[in-house]
Structure formats: C-alpha cells, structure tokens
Amino acid sequence: MRQLLILLLSISSAFGQANFVKIKILSSMVASTGFGEWGFAALVEVDGKRILFDTGAHPDTVLRNLREMNLDLSDITDVVLSHNHLDHTAGLMSLRKEVMLKNKAALSVAHAGKGIFLSRSTRDGKETNPMIEIRKVYEASGAKIIEHDAPVQIARNVWLTGPVPRPNPEKNYGRGLVLKHEDGKTEEDFLPEDLSLVIDTPKGFVVLSGCGHSGIVNTLEHVRAKIKNSRIHAVIGGFHLFGLSDEQLDWTADKLKQMGTQLFLGAHCTGIEATFRIRQRMGLTRQSVAVGSVGGGFSLDQGIDPGTIAR
Numbered sequence: 001m002r003q004l005l006i007l008l009l010s011i012s013s014a015f016g017q018a019n020f021v022k023i024k025i026l027s028s029m030v031a032s033t034g035f036g037e038w039g040f041a042a043l044v045e046v047d048g049k050r051i052l053f054d055t056g057a058h059p060d061t062v063l064r065n066l067r068e069m070n071l072d073l074s075d076i077t078d079v080v081l082s083h084n085h086l087d088h089t090a091g092l093m094s095l096r097k098e099v100m101l102k103n104k105a106a107l108s109v110a111h112a113g114k115g116i117f118l119s120r121s122t123r124d125g126k127e128t129n130p131m132i133e134i135r136k137v138y139e140a141s142g143a144k145i146i147e148h149d150a151p152v153q154i155a156r157n158v159w160l161t162g163p164v165p166r167p168n169p170e171k172n173y174g175r176g177l178v179l180k181h182e183d184g185k186t187e188e189d190f191l192p193e194d195l196s197l198v199i200d201t202p203k204g205f206v207v208l209s210g211c212g213h214s215g216i217v218n219t220l221e222h223v224r225a226k227i228k229n230s231r232i233h234a235v236i237g238g239f240h241l242f243g244l245s246d247e248q249l250d251w252t253a254d255k256l257k258q259m260g261t262q263l264f265l266g267a268h269c270t271g272i273e274a275t276f277r278i279r280q281r282m283g284l285t286r287q288s289v290a291v292g293s294v295g296g297g298f299s300l301d302q303g304i305d306p307g308t309i310a311r
C-alpha cells in the first residue's frame, strides 16, 4: 500500500501536478471564526506558494479575521482580484498598508481580468466601479495591477482563467449598470473581467471563484477547453446561484455532474438553498457539498471543510 502511494505520488510529480493544496476562507457570509460579511476572500497555498484571492467587503474584515486565525500575509507577493465589485476589493488597500510595514513587496502584484477598470455607471451617470479609485492609491504605494486577457499561469500549477466566454446564458449578475468600453460603446454590465483561479492536481482541477458572474458552467467549460480537458475535482467560493430557479439550479447541478465534479463548497453569494439543491440533485452527501464559512476551506488530502457550523 505504502509503495503504491509512493509510486502514485512520484507519477503525479513526474507530470508536475500540485500535491499540496490548501484554501482557507477569510471572508464570507457565514463565519465559523472571526467575522462574516457579504463578501469574499481566501488564502490559497499550492506546494509552498501562497496567494491571496480577493480581499473582502469591508476594509478591516480580512485583517481582523487574519488576526483571529493567527495568519500573516506579509510573505505573499501576489493577490488576485476576481472582478471590480467592492465586496471583493474593499480590503485591498488596508491589507497592502498593513503588510508593507513588514515587507514592501507584500501584496504588490495584483492580477485581474481585462476590463476591470472599465466604467460602470448607474442610469443617472454615477460611476460605481471602485477599482478606478483603488488603482490610483494602490499604484501610488509602489504596487502594480496586471490585466490578463487570456488564461495565464501565475505560479506552478496555478492558473487564472482570464475573461470567460459566455456560451451558456447563465447571467449570474445584478442588472442595471451601464458598461462603457474603451471605444465608447456601451452595453449592460456583464462583468467581462470576471475570472477564477484554477489549480491542476492529480485528482483533477480545483477551481476557486469569487462571485461567479461568468457562470460556473461557462467557467468550467472554459477551463477544460483552454487549460486542459481534466475532470473537475472541487469547486470552491462564490457562484452567485442564490437567485436561481429550481430548474436553473438543476441544470447547473447536472452540468457539474457531467464534468465529474466531486466536491462543492458554496461560499459567499452561492446561496444556502442553492447549495442544498445542488447537493440533492447531484446525489452527493454533506461530506462533499456544503456551505463554506470563514475559517473553513479545502485541502487536497482532506477535501472540503465547511468549518464548525456544518459539522
């Protein structure tokens, strides 16, 4: 048995896939420790490389939750911003200021999808994209934001999807904002910059989403078409399914099942009813589909950890 395990491990490292993956939720609605909020952030660790994914909805939530969990981000250079919305970007500057006290390079490289700075205005012309202002202060601190327009590898076995094509009409986003393109053309804001983080593991892909505005099915199909046609091992994070009808949820669950999805940790805007409906439709158990909470997360060897709230 032990020899078989060593053989399997050496085969997977020969193919170069990630063997150690840990994701810890730092901001979400439900909290097993610290403070909950309508927002999202997670700490990602892949074979020793640590990355921050999103930064929470209030400037101090992630900071306070890090203290509660005795975690320090000052050795992390890279932060991923899934999209412009303030419930994912409000903590960026307060975190950057805090970690800079120890290390000037900490959180100094932000990765985002192309379009994150485009204007989004209300019908009466009020600008709502917080990243336009955040960018100025962030860059003034000596940091930079890289806009990606295609799938990109940001660390060994760690990918960002880049902007996600939308062949399925999932439309998992709020309505009513006007998006203005660089050429001046306008249309309804569909969050073109929305991206997810993807980890290539021997068990299949682990996909981490912020708000899922591209649609979870569009995202997973894009991952398999453009990165590699692997099965989906785990999907974690916010998927914006809370407002879906039972029929739409069943369609989503059936697609997840077809792609071999084994684990689902629905945090942030996924919705509690939506998570349970997906579990039921996929014929899975509470060990494999759960609501994610602050302090919970995922590891490649243990699977999903909903936190104390769902035990």
Ligand SMILES: [Zn+2]
Residues within 6 Å of the ligand: 083, 085, 211, 213
């Ligand atoms: Zn959002």
Ligand SMILES: [Zn+2]
Residues within 6 Å of the ligand: 039, 040, 085, 087, 088, 210, 211, 238, 268, 269
């Ligand atoms: Zn959100």
